[in-house]
Amino acid sequence: MSDKYLFASERLGFRNWIDSDIPKMVDISSNPDVMEFFPATATKIQTREFIDKMKLMCVEKGYCYFAVDQLKDESFIGFIGLYYQTYESPVTPNVDIGWRLNKKYWNNGLATEGAKKCLEYGFNVIKLKNIISTTPIINTKSIRVMEKIGMEKLTEFKRPRVQSDKRLEDCVCYEITSSN
Numbered sequence: 001m002s003d004k005y006l007f008a009s010e011r012l013g014f015r016n017w018i019d020s021d022i023p024k025m026v027d028i029s030s031n032p033d034v035m036e037f038f039p040a041t042a043t044k045i046q047t048r049e050f051i052d053k054m055k056l057m058c059v060e061k062g063y064c065y066f067a068v069d070q071l072k073d074e075s076f077i078g079f080i081g082l083y084y085q086t087y088e089s090p091v092t093p094n095v096d097i098g099w100r101l102n103k104k105y106w107n108n109g110l111a112t113e114g115a116k117k118c119l120e121y122g123f124n125v126i127k128l129k130n131i132i133s134t135t136p137i138i139n140t141k142s143i144r145v146m147e148k149i150g151m152e153k154l155t156e157f158k159r160p161r162v163q164s165d166k167r168l169e170d171c172v173c174y175e176i177t178s179s180n
C-alpha cells in the first residue's frame, strides 16, 4: 500500500481529503441519481464546506467519511467512512458509517468492500464499541449494503432534519457492535 493511504482494502485506498477532490465530489453530489434519497443535490459551496469538515474530523478524531480511491488507477470514487453524528434523533449522538460513490462505480461490490474495511478500522484502530448506519427506509440499496456488512436493524425513527420531505421522513437505523 502506498503511504498516500491511511489503510486499504483489496481494491480501495482510504485517505484524508485533498483540494483536488473538490471538483470530483461536486460532480458526484450534484448528480440527482446519487442524491435521490436526500432533500436536494449539494451546491459547490456545500461540498467545499463538507470537505473542510471531513478534513478537520480526520485530524481530530482519526476518522471521517474518507476520500476513497480505486487502487488500480488511483481514481477517486467518492467517500466511505465514519462520522460522529450529533443531529437530534433517538439514535444519536453516535458514530455512523456512510457512503456516497460516483454512479459509474456502483454495483461492483465497492461500497460493501470499503465499508467492511471501515468497520474493522473503527473497531480495531479507533476502538469504537458500536457503529450505526441510518437511511430513509426507501433507500433499499443502502440498506442492502448495511445487511451485507453484518449490521442488524436496531429501530425505525423519524428524522427531524428531513421531515420537510415526506418521502425521506421514515428512517431506519442499523447497528453493529465490536467483538473486541
Ligand SMILES: CC(C)(COP(=O)(O)OP(=O)(O)OC[C@H]1O[C@@H](n2cnc3c(N)ncnc32)[C@H](O)[C@@H]1OP(=O)(O)O)[C@@H](O)C(=O)NCCC(=O)NCCS
Pocket (backbone or CB within 6 Å): 033, 034, 035, 037, 098, 099, 100, 101, 102, 105, 106, 107, 108, 109, 110, 111, 112, 113, 134, 135, 136, 139, 140, 141, 142, 144, 145
Ligand atoms: C449506496 C451505494 C454507496 C452502494 O454502492 P455500491 O458500490 O453499488 O454497493 P455494492 O455493490 O457493494 O452493493 C449494492 C447492493 O445493492 C443492490 N441493489 C442495487 N440496486 C438496488 C435497488 N434498487 N434495490 C435494492 N438493492 C439494490 C445490489 O444488487 C447489491 O446487492 P447484492 O450484492 O446483494 O446484489 C451507492 O448506490 C451510492 O453511492 N448511492 C448514493 C448515495 C447514498 O444513497 N448513500 C447512502 C445515504 S444514507
